[in-house]
Amino acid sequence: MAAGVWIAGEGVGRWVLALPEPAPGPVVRLVQPNVPQADKWDPARGRAFLERLLELTRAPIGDAGDPEIVIWPETAVQALLGRSENTRAAIAQATGGRPVLLGMNRREGARFFNAMVLLDGTGEVDAVYDKAHLVPFGEYLPLGEWLKVFGLRGLAASEGGGYTAGPPGGVIEVPGLGPVRPLICYEGIFPEEIDASGMRAMVLITNDAWFGPAAGPRQHLAQARLRAIEQGVPMIRVANTGVTAMIDAKGRITAEIGMGQQAAVDASVPAVREWVPPYARFGDWLVLAVILAGIILLAGRRRWNSIDPARDAP
DSSP, X not given: OHHHHHHHHHHHHHHXXXXXXXXXXXXXXXXXXXXXXXXXXXXXXXXXXXXXXXXXXXXXXXXXXXXXXXXXXXXXXXXXXXXXXXXXXXXXHHHTSOOEEEEEEEEETTEEEEEEEEXXXXXXXXXXXXXXXXXXXXXXXXXXXHHGGGTOOTTOSSSSSOBOOOOSOOOEEETTTEEEEXXXXXXXXXXXXXXXXXXXXXXXXXXXXXXXXXXXXXXXXXXXXXXXXXXXXXEEEXXXXXXEEEEOTTSOEEEEEOTTOXXXXXXXXXXXXXXXXXXXXXXXXXXXXXXXXXXXXXXXXXXXXXXXXXXXXX
């Protein structure tokens, strides 16, 4: 049975990869600053890191064509969104009037949010998405609102240095590109929480410098490729230290910046699949159905093998 499933999957996979390629879409510039995690929040180096991002943003146009939008990684700048007027003005000048998607922290009262922000060509805020699925013990303390009563305030949501989760889902309408499903770092590993139906692309921004140069960033990249295959929608992945990649709806990398590189790349956004993949249509119910069918087949086979022909003989 396992061999049959493998052969069928192999055949379907080859058929899918052989389908004709639709025309490429708009060009985007992906910027990877390669800022070491140990230095990322050093106040004395914040301006230098911003200048690095601006320099990469101003780089000459590549062979792919004039980019419609520029994308920076998660928490790309040190400035809080509400205190970023000068930073946003510098970004608008560097882009030459192009919109920018970037990661920034923002604050509402005593609460902090890990956000993806869309800036228009003048540096004004056009849209904000707050990360909904936070990293436990890294971005927030589970039951933090209760534990602060006992003095554990470090990562409580309403007090201390923790983040508050935004509402689940979310769509950002990006000029020149269309509706995109925003994802911030950790959110890209939960397929059951991602619905990209009707989206032009998924945009995942991440820091990943937390992992260092080990296997973590590459595993995270592999999961992003799986999300593209499952949803039938291209994935635009922009990381701080790597790997930054443009991923088509079949999970193939069409452009990338490797680990530990400081660079920018211009890449066309691949097309959305013309048919909806099974996982995007049925979600985890499809997986459960396959498991249930396997259990039923296995139980039936054992029952059949347990029949003793001699017992029924005359």
